[in-house]
Amino acid sequence: MAQFIKTIQNFAFANNLWEKGSRIIIGVSGGSDSVCLLDILSKLKSKYDLQLHITHINYALRGEDSEKDEIFVRELSKKYNIPLTVFKPKKADYKGNLENSLREIRYAFFEKMRLQLGFDLVAVAHNQDDQAETVLMRIIRGSGLNGLSAMNAKTKNIIRPLLQTSKKDILAYAKENKLKYRTDKSNLDIKFTRNNIRHKLLPCLEKNFNPAIKKTLSQWSTTVASDYEFIDQSAQHFAGKVCENKCAHFNAQDFLLQHSAIQRQALRIIVNELKKTTLDVENGQIEEMIKIINSSKSKNQKALICGLNISKKGVKVDIRC
Amino acid sequence: MAQFIKTIQNFAFANNLWEKGSRIIIGVSGGSDSVCLLDILSKLKSKYDLQLHITHINYALRGEDSEKDEIFVRELSKKYNIPLTVFKPKKADYKGNLENSLREIRYAFFEKMRLQLGFDLVAVAHNQDDQAETVLMRIIRGSGLNGLSAMNAKTKNIIRPLLQTSKKDILAYAKENKLKYRTDKSNLDIKFTRNNIRHKLLPCLEKNFNPAIKKTLSQWSTTVASDYEFIDQSAQHFAGKVCENKCAHFNAQDFLLQHSAIQRQALRIIVNELKKTTLDVENGQIEEMIKIINSSKSKNQKALICGLNISKKGVKVDIRC
Known part of the structure; x- marks a missing residue:
């Protein structure tokens, strides 16, 4: 699996994700993706002289399971000998659309932590499958190009080293390296749109239309994100002058x-x-x-x-x- | 159904589709959409002082059915008292991807006819359902924003007066006005991607994700087409200077x-x-x-x-x- 780490390094290099000496906060939920991200960054730590810090957000939305996730991440912090900060948001802050609200809380916390620690970057474990799901979800909701900018390999201080890696490859890496991770049971619950997309729509598209649909959507979203960025920059020109x-x-x-x-x-x-x-x-x-x-x-x-x-x-x- | 014609007129007005005295070629295949378009433009003829001309392309791809389509359109021309030109492309011109090839042939012929007759516009019968299908097909193929520019209400001299009208409304209008039309049997054949999208994917999205998915996709493609147009105009600036x-x-x-x-x-x-x-x-x-x-x-x-x-x-x- 040296090839796997090499691919991630190439991707990081092509997208200028980090430099020698970068100080990186890693968002770790305890699921397979973030455990894999943590394992890889810890393996690259000395090569790139990285300084690492783990953060875990306990939303306390899944009762005992949420507590077990936290305990699991505390153990990871010991195992890898990387310091950890756990954040428990107030439930009163969960407003409107839950998924959007948690996203806002998460990124606000990451940025606060980054400034407090004087760190450079925040690494999150989004992968190709997440990207394909997000693209489809936004297309189905009709949210236009704007919604896709979250899908860049690097957005300001947020980096996504696994963005072009498939879930399949992540699971294979975890297996080969005997990594333990937590399974979020709510992922298996098909009542949410994202899970419907993951378990019904994407398999249907793969089978009937395009076996490489996840890769196609993920690459498509990269192109579209770049188109969006250009339009956004051009529009900033007007908007910047009129807001006061x-x-x-x-x-x-x-x-x-x-x-x-x-x-x-x-x-x-x-x-x-x-x-x-x-x-x-x-x-x-x-x-x-x-x-x-x-x-x-x-x-x-x-x-x-x-x-x-x-x-x-x-x-x-x-x-x- | 006066409301139906009013909606089309509002759409035409909002998108500057035609003016008083416009000379319009109508592409008529004989199917429900183009028969409906012909009927509506003929009803608006005197109000807007329009000059109309029908064109029919006989691709001779469906044997006897193709001949019957042509005969049917010849009868429409007599019924509405609007002159007709029929074009039979050479089969040798059908190259590569058949759908793309027929599209190229069709639009090249429309433009040739328009110049020969000294007409202003070519009206085609694309509707909201076609637009939703095209968007999905292009997303699934990963063709990026560029593919969507065909979906504008007006592209140069091509106008699409039915673009925001659903197939359901078109069929209801045809029924109420006792319009006869030809059914393309190849539409019912699920072996082509577009038909798969029409008969499998869109109904699945409608049922499980968004009951208004066609409208959503169709509006989405309008926004995206505008984004694309902006990028295209900006890129023309560079491309125009370097081609020779x-x-x-x-x-x-x-x-x-x-x-x-x-x-x-x-x-x-x-x-x-x-x-x-x-x-x-x-x-x-x-x-x-x-x-x-x-x-x-x-x-x-x-x-x-x-x-x-x-x-x-x-x-x-x-x-x-």
Whole structure:
């Protein structure tokens, strides 16, 4: 399995994931992917002179199983002799869509830890299968290109060394290296969309349409993430100029001169900027905003969209919390 | 069903599909969608002072059925009192992937007809279901954003007035207005990918994931088409400067300064420009080209990709037929 580690190193090199001496926090749930990631980074530790730190988040959502996961990760920390920080979020912080909410909590905690420790990077164990599932889930929900940017090998300080590795290869590596890991039973519960995609839709696509569908989707999402990044950068140009603390003002005509792709993305950036969030904004809400900005009615326009007040008086558009 | 025609008119207005006095060629296969399109445009003829002309392409691929389709469309031409041109392509022109080949032949013929007649537009009967199928098919094949540009309400002189209308609504309109149409039996044959998607995958997605999946995919593809258009326009800027008759030359460093989204799209444009085609270029081939341009080896690089010769000497890149 030296080949496996070599592949991960090549991927890390091609995507500039880390440098000699990098200080990396590793997110470890105790599942096969994060245990594999931990094992590999610990093996590469001396070669790249890495400084490592484990974090585990105990959401306390699966009763005794959550506690056992925590105990398991505490043992891993001893086994690999890598320090550990465990975080238990308050349940009151779980709001709205649970999956999105946990994601927000997780990444906010990672960033806080990184700053506290003075570390460079946070490594998470997303793999090719996760990526294929996420792509499909977002396509099915119709969330547009924006939702795909989470799928980069590197996003700011977050790195995903296993992103082009299949679950199959991860499990084979764990077996060959006799790694123990915890199985999240809720993964086997088909009542959630993601699990439906994992256990029903992807196998159906593999069997009937494209045996390499996971690889195809995963590569596709890389291309699309790059397209999205370009559009996002171009839209930042407009959005950056109009946001001011808790509100955004602009001239409707200046806005409408932009390409429609830029109009949409600029509004997404403005909403996220004003609401201090990174959550996906629904396409329908963006279209409603554009309708108001585009309105040729002489009457003043007003609406509450995405929890923000948007108004148009003459050519003046105002969006505020 | 006055509402149905009103919806189509609103869609046409929102997308600037035609103007008063437009001269429109209608592609009529004889199936329910194109018969419905013909019926609606003929009803709007006097209101918008439209000049109409029917075209039918007899691919002669389904034996007697193809001949019956042609006879049926000849009768429609008499019934609506709209002139007709029938085109029978040579079988020798059917090359490579049949679906792509027929598409190329079809659009080349439409454009030729339009210029010959001095007409403005070509109307085709793509609907929401077609759009959802195409999106899924392209996602499954991993063809990236580029493949989706065919799905605009208006692309140059091609208009798609039914693009946001569901097959269900089209069939209801045909029934209420007692329109007769031909059923393409090959549509019911599940051996082709598109039919698999239509008869297996979409019903599965509708039932298990999102009852409005067709609408979601169709709207999604509109957003994505707009994103693609923006990237394409930005990439044209680079590609336009480097193509010269049957070859393209550029400096590798200038190329690598572009955002990766623009690099990919510029290469797609260059390939299509040199090969005089509009076919999709596979992502893998684009990645191979980028690898050569990106190569830091001092040795000269040479390869045959997409049927084109690509070479790199120092920083000079040359691509030619």
